[in-house]
Amino acid sequence: MADLHGTVDDVRIGESPLQRFIVGILHPRSLTLTEPAGETEVGDDADQDAGTEVDADFDPGVSFAHMRKPSTIGLTAGVLDTVASLTVDVAADRYEKDESDSENVGWIRRPFGPLTVDVPLSAVGHGEIPLCEGLALRYVVRGERDGVRSVTLVLVNTFQEPSKGPRDPYCWFRPSMVVRIEGGGFADRRPRSAMHHMDRDELSGALLHRAQRHLAVGHGVAVDWEGGDRVGEVRTTFFPQHDLPLASASRDDVPSLDMVVLASGEYESPDTLISAYESRIDARQNNDLVTLEGLHAETAQRHMDEARRAVGRMRRGLGLLTSDPLVARAFRAMNTVMKMQRERQEMIRSGATGAPAPVVAQWRPFQMAFVLLNLEGLVDPTSEDRDLADVLWFPTGGGKTEAYLGLIALCVVHRRLRGAGGDGSGAGVAVIMRYTLRLLTLQQFERAAGLICALEVWRDTEPDQQEKEPFSIGLWVGQGATPNNVADAAKALRRQGRDTAADTGDPVQLLRCPWCGNRLTPDDYHADRRADQLKVVCPGEGCRFGGTNNLPVHLVDSDVYQNRPSLVIGTVDKFAMLAWRAESGNLFGRGQDAPPELVIQG
Template sequence: MSIERYYEARELLESFFRRDLLGPVQADEVISDTWPADYYICGRLFPQDVELKQEDMEQNLMDDDFEGSDQSLNMCYSVYPSSMAISFSVIAGETRLRILASVARYIPMEIETESVRRKTIIEWHRDFTSRWIDVYTDRKYQEIELVHGLQLRVYLQKVYDDGSRTLTVAMINIFRKQMDIISNNAATFFQPKIQVFGEEEGKAVFIEKRMRVSLGKDPELLNLEMLYRHNRTFAVGHGCSAGWKSSGVTATEIFTEFLPGYELFQMKPASHVKGEILSFEFLGQNSSEVVSSGLEEMGASYEKWIEHMRLEIPTLPERYRTVASGNIERCVETLTRIRDGIHVLAENELAFKAFQMVNQAMLRLRLQQGGAGNKAGHGWYPFQLAFILQQIPSISDPLNPYRDVVDLLWFPTGGGKTEAYLGLSAFTIFLRRMVARRQGVPGGGVTILMRYTLRLLTLQQFERASGLICACELIRRENPGILGDEEISAGLWVGGGLTPNKRSEAIHSLQTIKREGFEALSEDEANPCQILRCPWCKNAITPQYYAVSADRMVVSCPNNLCGFNHGLPVYVVDEDLYDHGPALVVGTIDKFARMTWEEKVGRLFALNSNRLPPELIIQDELHLISGPLGTIAGLYEAAIDEFCRQDDVKAKIISSTATIRNAHSQILNLYGRDFRQFPPQGIDIRDSYFAEEAGASERPARKYLGVMAPGTSGNTLLIRVYSILLFSTRNLKASGFPDSVVDSFWTLVGYFNSLKQLGGAVNNVIDDVHGRLKYLYETKFRGAFPVGTRPPEYPEFDELTSRKANSEIGEILKRLEVRFPDPRAFDLILASNMLSVGIDIGRLGLMVLQGQPKSNSEYIQATSRVGRQNPGLVVTMNDASRSRDRSHYEQFLTYHSSLYRYVEATSLTPFAERARDRALHAVLISLSRHLIDGLRANSDAVRVRVLHNRVEEMIERILERVRVIDESEVDGSREHLYDILAHWENLASTDLVYQKYTRQQGIPLLTDRFNSDGDAIPTLNSMRNVDVECDVILEG
């Protein structure tokens, strides 16, 4: 199917959208069934009203010196706006501009019906006006009457030293508010538009808008400005959005927009690297000499690109050259690391064998799961292969200087980050097994900790990782002589409400499920049946294929031809993970709070055993580890870092994200380490060598549309937007588009910033959207469907939120993959921010957001859930009463053309006083319990006095970390740690235990009740909810 058909379908959706909300449906239309101001809800200039929003124009307009700002601009921001305006800058010497102003009114006419019972009705006839006007750039103020009741006003805002100047052009309805609804509608103007040109046709006279933004001395902000320097802002709207036609550094036309749009192009694999060197088969079958030679060619190509970028630096503006040079040096460092990795493959037999096995495993997985084409057609993206190459030295040599550096994999959402670090995981597992086999020591146990923030995402990624683990296990079975006899397996380690903690719990739950079904499980009962289909052959797995033996729960594939018919190499019961130590543990970061409570958690780190500790830690979605969660996580990382250490060698840490700012500070506070970003940026965001911007025909582009409807409630706007999009997607089939195209837009994803917002939408969907759809079918767009077509019944919808049980969420995700024309396909799915984190349903192509999300990072993450496989459409409904929404709407083009530039910096302060109060004791107790012989068992808590000196050693380890992260907190942390120790020793005079399991046990050191009056220390069971709850008593 040609991608052009998807773009054509999207254009049809956008056409209906504009005609319904802004108009006109027809150029010479007559409206007879409603008021014009209800017929169209965007682009209305109402009669002047006294009710104005008292907002600071400086804040809303973002930039310029509005000398003697006119009330006409304030009227842009009234509840019922009477004006619209646009500000822009023109070059020196351009004294005259040409403006094309257009607008429509609807003229009421009384018409007598021809029915038996004659009555008078009002018809509204569209009256459109378009007029060319010459204005002058050297006049302080100009006023022109466009039509009766409507003025065009031009303000000269500022003249700069170079002779350029900033102007504002406003269109104002000067009618006063009328006393009756007919007169008010007749005095309202619709579909207003301002287009500004130079005096000479086609001449580029508009220059970048002057913004009053001080970058200060922040090199990161300066670097972002340099990288996005080609994305210029030529105008800002007031009460509307602004658009332009640009030829690079200048623009030939400036215009207003009420439904602004921007097409965001995806990144594609770099064209610099092509051919067999990316092929799994080539890399997995050829000799080290042949492979190393091919990889060296990639290194040489990267070096050539770097030198070309270096030669470009002198052509940059002076203020960019220092940061540009810094970027190039980081590229050189990356090149050196890649070449070091190639050298290791050439010289280290085991490392090369592990690398071959990785490629063989990836190829097997692709072919097994329906990959099309021949073997040579499957391979890496350039950035994935380069990333693995640069990590090989620090994985194969524990003393490599980059072992202690956090490598941050930064790539746009949907670009393939997961495959990159899964490939590295397989390399680490294979190499560890082979090295251990050669040295005659155990090579099994937990090798990789892969962590996520949300349980839903963790489940999805566990399924993806399990497929590769199955491929690795098949290779191990074929090579036991070098990989050993212990299976390569994966384990799921998440909160107790999702998976069982013990096998006895799994037995009870399985009996209930097999006897009465999933719905029979109680709300607090964990579900052991987390694997719904075989990760290798994709056959469905029912509860009948789950069984609990003496030492594990076994999940078998029902397919007799599958290599895992007798048991999958996966574990989902906590007790099984502790007993078997799967090579890959996929878990939620909050689960690590259990380190303080449970002795068995230490087994995941091979503590007090002859196994090796984890060697690789992968933290996905790093941008989410911020704020309160990040602060608490930063404390617990102090313990995790120590648990993974062996003979002063730490685990390698990989993080990944598509949206992050201030990464240096975040990673330092979280991990106490330096970091490197991969791929490093060059001098242009559109080309980092490993990836470059793709055209619309090369990769599906995502179209963003903005809508704001002042004078209309948020609920009404939601009903109108949902209705017209559902109407137009149903029209695709009637317009002759194939099912695959219809399916990509069939399911509308509604995204909400709060559960309260979403709850209100549910009622609207049930009633009002259905009624509006009927009106669109039968009245407003009558004739769009073949005669006799009936409006659809109530939309098939559900919600994807934390209000749903985990089992329900799994079923919803499964059903979301059902495609049109299957009647089970959802018409609509309403989602909270749960959707923004890692949900990957390729068929989704249509989303509506109610309001701008709280952060730009969330906006990027949420909207990138649609339009992954095929072109997508995202509509943002902006609330005119919220200044942030209005700002994004008025600068829609500026914002979306540099989307990743506006990601906010995050912060976390793990050793600040309030954070220490919350969890510092948990870190000290965890370290002491798991690293000191004699303190591990529950009853050993009482022995702290005897082991006082060893606990002091743990205190010093924590203080070492504080010195690295924030030296100013060392004294406070030391005092706090010794207070904790003193309290612990004071309690140790009794029959002290870490936690009470029965009433007969002694005094507990830990409690999960944060409002407890006892001596036990309130301690987190999870990092998911880190805020303290309090009771409020209302009297009277």
């Protein structure tokens, strides 16, 4: 923080202040910028009068806080209409050339403040309080709404940019404002009447965050305050901090969702999970909803209704495990391969190779709930759930990827078991995962490749599946990351052998075997031009995907179009090119294949 912003200890610096500091600077006003002229009546819209809307009639200087070189910082706070004035402490630093420096590179800090000024709130209007040469405090006082007034305070660098010479002496560094209400406290800025104009999502947000205080908002800077029943002081900061409690995925009222137990066909724990969720809904309905009123109560009731519909979906999914033998078998297979994938993943993360050590593999409650929630829509083409797009939200590292990897495994196995498609093979693309960022796409590809390897090992143990099309995964990210065809892949591999950068994408996307953990080098990637296929063969001794076998991965576009992998992971730019690539129709069920049954947007 000190490197970016500096501190009061930076009394003398040996370089230009604008080169030393990059945060917390009020620049002089550009000669080409002009302020709105004339006096305008101050309205009731806090955002408009703060200059945060493009058609604001009056601008106290907030718009200059959003420029590349801002010349203002400010805040808008809510105060009760009984408050007569605000007390504002202003401080900032300037730097001047050190005339005693023989090398002419030194700069001396010239602090200003803290200076305390009072801002009157007795009348609606706006004004400016000169603080010193080059610095002023502007304010806007608005009329009350629901007993609360909105007040905007803006600290302005009034220096003009010099026509020549350095700008550093005309900048203010580390500006700050501390705003106090003597003997009182700040009030929530949100007008209650605004809720009547909110849509469903906004009403949900207002309900969920109703306990959060909206005392002030910053303009070009953040605003912070101490907690307590009454907040009498708010302050600006360029480095806001907030303690975010860690989310826990475990629950005491849900038994272990062990993958081995579930793979054996025992479904007592998912049933208990659903019952626990239903009990929680009842408790919120009976204890919490009765404390709400108005739109908050209506919104909370809608949430309860949606939660009960989710319970119904999970119940129907669980019911399919006892009524539909194919769904039950796919569910058991999902648990089997997910346990294998978990063991291999833990082994590779530890840097080990070979056979993995056994691990206790359990679903987190939200993961199993997500699988059950989507089960009916996944296996029943006539289900109304197919009109829904479910959002899976959990903090980073909480297990989102594992939840939809499980759903992917269930989907591709069930597709094979029921013999989807015109030829009854269940082949073709079953699942599409779409990502916006290529880096994230490659990271998820590594994890998903381990799952596909586990599915192949499972297929080896199932007599009725051994002769069917192998499960496989395809990477569809474009020439910037991977080659478009096998010839380009061969060219890229030859260049890697000569330590020359390739301009057609890099086919070496897996650096370790996702099954045994052995390191993969460009020598393990084989571009077979005659077969028009890029093969990746693990060098590990005894690996299921070594020797005459190869990893079930397709890394170039031509391979993906020709082999139509069970799972395709792609980026949005490839989907934007669908209309210009006729062969991409192979991925969407053209010919004998059934169309994809699951789309995951990451």
